[in-house]
Amino acid sequence: MEKFEKLTGIAAPLPLINIDTDMIIPKQFLKTIKRSGLGVNLFDEMRYNDDGSENPDFVLNQPAYRDAEILVAGDNFGCGSSREHAPWAIKDFGIRCVISTSFADIFFNNCFKNGLLPVALPQEQVDLLMKDAEKGSNARMTVDLESQTITTSDGEQISFEVDSFRKHCLMEGLDDIGLTLEKAAAIDTFEAQASQARPWV
Amino acid sequence: MSGKTLYDKIWDAHLVHEAEDGTSLLYIDRHLVHEVTSPQAFEGLRLAGRTVRAPGQTIAVPDHNVPTTEGREKGIENPESRIQVEALDKNAKDFGIHYYPVSDVRQGIVHIIGPEQGWTLPGMTVVCGDSHTATHGAFGALAHGIGTSEVEHVLATQTLIQQKSKNMKVEITGKLAPGVTAKDITLSVIGRTGTAGGTGYVIEYCGEAIRDLSMEGRMTVCNMAIEGGARAGLIAPDEKTFAYVQGRPHAPKGAQWEAALNWWKTLKSDDDAHWDKVITIRGEDIAPVVTWGTSPEDVLPITAEVPAPESFQGGKVDAAKRALQYMGLTAGTPLNQIEIDTVFIGSCTNGRIEDLRAAAEILKGKKIAVKRAMVVPGSGLVRAQAEEEGLADIFRDAGFEWRMAGCSMCLAMNPDQLSPGERCAATSNRNFEGRQGRGGRTHLMSPAMAAAAAVTGRLTDVRDLMQPVAEPA
Numbered sequence: 001m002e003k004f005e006k007l008t009g010i011a012a013p014l015p016l017i018n019i020d021t022d023m024i025i026p027k028q029f030l031k032t033i034k035r036s037g038l039g040v041n042l043f044d045e046m047r048y049n050d051d052g053s054e055n056p057d058f059v060l061n062q063p064a065y066r067d068a069e070i071l072v073a074g075d076n077f078g079c080g081s082s083r084e085h086a087p088w089a090i091k092d093f094g095i096r097c098v099i100s101t102s103f104a105d106i107f108f109n110n111c112f113k114n115g116l117l118p119v120a121l122p123q124e125q126v127d128l129l130m131k132d133a134e135k136g137s138n139a140r141m142t143v144d145l146e147s148q149t150i151t152t153s154d155g156e157q158i159s160f161e162v163d164s165f166r167k168h169c170l171m172e173g174l175d176d177i178g179l180t181l182e183k184a185a186a187i188d189t190f191e192a193q194a195s196q197a198r199p200w201v
Numbered sequence: 202m203s204g205k206t207l208y209d210k211i212w213d214a215h216l217v218h219e220a221e222d223g224t225s226l227l228y229i230d231r232h233l234v235h236e237v238t239s240p241q242a243f244e245g246l247r248l249a250g251r252t253v254r255a256p257g258q259t260i261a262v263p264d265h266n267v268p269t270t271e272g273r274e275k276g277i278e279n280p281e282s283r284i285q286v287e288a289l290d291k292n293a294k295d296f297g298i299h300y301y302p303v304s305d306v307r308q309g310i311v312h313i314i315g316p317e318q319g320w321t322l323p324g325m326t327v328v329c330g331d332s333h334t335a336t337h338g339a340f341g342a343l344a345h346g347i348g349t350s351e352v353e354h355v356l357a358t359q360t361l362i363q364q365k366s367k368n369m370k371v372e373i374t375g376k377l378a379p380g381v382t383a384k385d386i387t388l389s390v391i392g393r394t395g396t397a398g399g400t401g402y403v404i405e406y407c408g409e410a411i412r413d414l415s416m417e418g419r420m421t422v423c424n425m426a427i428e429g430g431a432r433a434g435l436i437a438p439d440e441k442t443f444a445y446v447q448g449r450p451h452a453p454k455g456a457q458w459e460a461a462l463n464w465w466k467t468l469k470s471d472d473d474a475h476w477d478k479v480i481t482i483r484g485e486d487i488a489p490v491v492t493w494g495t496s497p498e499d500v501l502p503i504t505a506e507v508p509a510p511e512s513f514q515g516g517k518v519d520a521a522k523r524a525l526q527y528m529g530l531t532a533g534t535p536l537n538q539i540e541i542d543t544v545f546i547g548s549c550t551n552g553r554i555e556d557l558r559a560a561a562e563i564l565k566g567k568k569i570a571v572k573r574a575m576v577v578p579g580s581g582l583v584r585a586q587a588e589e590e591g592l593a594d595i596f597r598d599a600g601f602e603w604r605m606a607g608c609s610m611c612l613a614m615n616p617d618q619l620s621p622g623e624r625c626a627a628t629s630n631r632n633f634e635g636r637q638g639r640g641g642r643t644h645l646m647s648p649a650m651a652a653a654a655a656v657t658g659r660l661t662d663v664r665d666l667m668q669p670v671a672e673p674a
Binding site: 016017028032034045075084105 | 220222224238244288349427431460613614621631
């Protein structure tokens with residue numbers, strides 16, 4: 001997995017609440033058997049018109065935000081389906097960090113498996129970052145995972161919380177499965193005990 | 202020290218390892234797999250030279266992509282869908298996991314066939330690369346959706362890295378009025394809590410109205426726990442649960458059944474258990490409901506009107522404006538005057554036999570007044586049973602298409618899709634923009650309400666079509 005340590009980049013404002021995973025990547029793109037190449041279809045129905053042309057009003061189509069690496073969004077980002085295609089599409093587009101007041105549980109978990117950092121902050125702080133993002137490409141934010149801070153283009157600093165295990169895995173780019181397999185003996189022991197206690201499983 | 206909740210008990214029984222910061226390794230009893238979220242996971246296993254740790258506890262079925270027209274076993278026309286289903290055929294064979302191919306009468310929606318085949322049992326941990334895995338919580342199993350990386354993790358290790366959620370109790374007291382169903386309960390709860398209200402929680406549903414529900418109804422309630430943001434929904438197992446499970450192909454038998462039953466009977470929250478949040482709703486206060494917007498929280502009794510965006514607060518004002526525009530609705534319009542084009546009855550939320558019975562009860566002897574209507578049974582066995590009970594004839598006579606099992610128009614990955622602007626009364630679980638097809642407009646409701654809409658051509662209070670009974674309180 002790609003490491004996430006520190007990122008300075010353009011932040012795109014998307015002040016909609018309840019952005020669901022169908023909006024992030026519609027189902028017709030889930031027919032792939034690969035993880036890559038989904039960025040072009042990120043936010044497909046908002047980003048493109050019916051004839052396939054770009055919708056110039058959509059934030060990621062505006063010149064200032066075409067190279068955005070951070071997304072500031074409304075409450076309950078990533079609700080709905082468990083599709084990991086959502087973080088795959090976001091990451092493939094080039095976005096490495098999403099900031100909102102809250103995230104849906106499965107989406108939140110999926111981000112950490114893909115080198116993508118979701119940051120949940122109180123409403124006032126998201127409002128402040130949203131305003132900063134609205135300034136366009138000259139406003140570059142810095143997200144520093146080590147110090148758990150976001151610095152606005154004006155130099156204002158905001159701290160955020162992150163689970164220590166997930167932080168460690170993101171900063172080191174660790175593979176979960178490899179880590180768990182180090183505990184194979186504990187799994188063996190558990191299975192042996194469970195087969196006695198609950199033999200019907 | 203306070204007692205334990207049902208969630209605490211199942212969690213403790215599956216804890217393999219807990220680190221100091223609370224990061225836990227949880228053992229997984231059942232892993233359900235479908236074609237859309239698994240190919241990359243199997244590819245990952247192959248690339249790393251890993252195997253499936255517990256193939257006997259892993260069950261696969263194609264459901265999301267499959268056409269629901271007859272003759273489909275001859276091959277899927279859409280090349281991408283075909284490749285995905287063929288990949289699952291191959292992965293199931295290569296890794297030796299249980300498999301129900303399209304040609305098998307037991308094929309169906311993964312969350313319907315798990316319980317139907319007795320794979321889902323009380324006290325288990327059940328995961329699947331699908332958010333509606335919450336369905337299995339109806340059996341008192343800790344069940345939730347996972348992403349593809351986690352699918353690969355479970356395939357390789359039969360465990361999941363987890364942080365424990367908080368406990369929420371949702372109590373539905375008293376009795377439901379006639380015409381009110383499990384779907385109305387679960388939508389009404391989301392209407393109360395919002396789609397993010399359950400974030401960070403596992404919900405246990407309890408109370409008389411929940412106890413009174415059949416297993417099918419309980420599955421409908423738990424299925425939509427995820428739409429309220431919860432990791433999982435749970436209902437404590439009871440005699441109804443045990444009666445449903447007993448005799449199913451993969452349920453324990455003989456002495457093992459007795460041993461299992463002894464443990465299952467302990468699976469309930471202690472009286473002094475700690476709850477981080479409690480919500481109580483009177484069953485008598487729940488009405489037949491429909492959704493008007495593009496989030497499952499946009500729900501109101503059928504007797505209400507389309508709300509004005511200004512009646513909301515914060516980000517919801519703009520969201521409601523956007524929703525009304527997308528849905529082509531005007532504030533103040535009575536919900537029961539909204540005309541519809543299409544009716545879809547099916548999905549993991551409402552594709553079980555009881556759902557088809559409830560819809561057929563309304564449709565008996567009537568004709569549809571919509572452009573098209575389809576019933577997609579949740580499994581081949583539900584379909585067969587409905588045919589045996591004469592329900593299929595009622596649907597066909599009314600003008601419904603009688604389809605093969607699958608997810609179908611719930612998420613429209615197969616050819617069953619809405620056209621732009623097409624308005625659908627649906628028994629599924631999501632009314633998101635584009636969910637049932639780009640530009641499609643979805644109103645969520647119960648099977649009985651969808652059937653009522655089919656015969657009148659507009660959103661309809663099912664109570665108006667029911668045999669006269671005492672006025673609901």
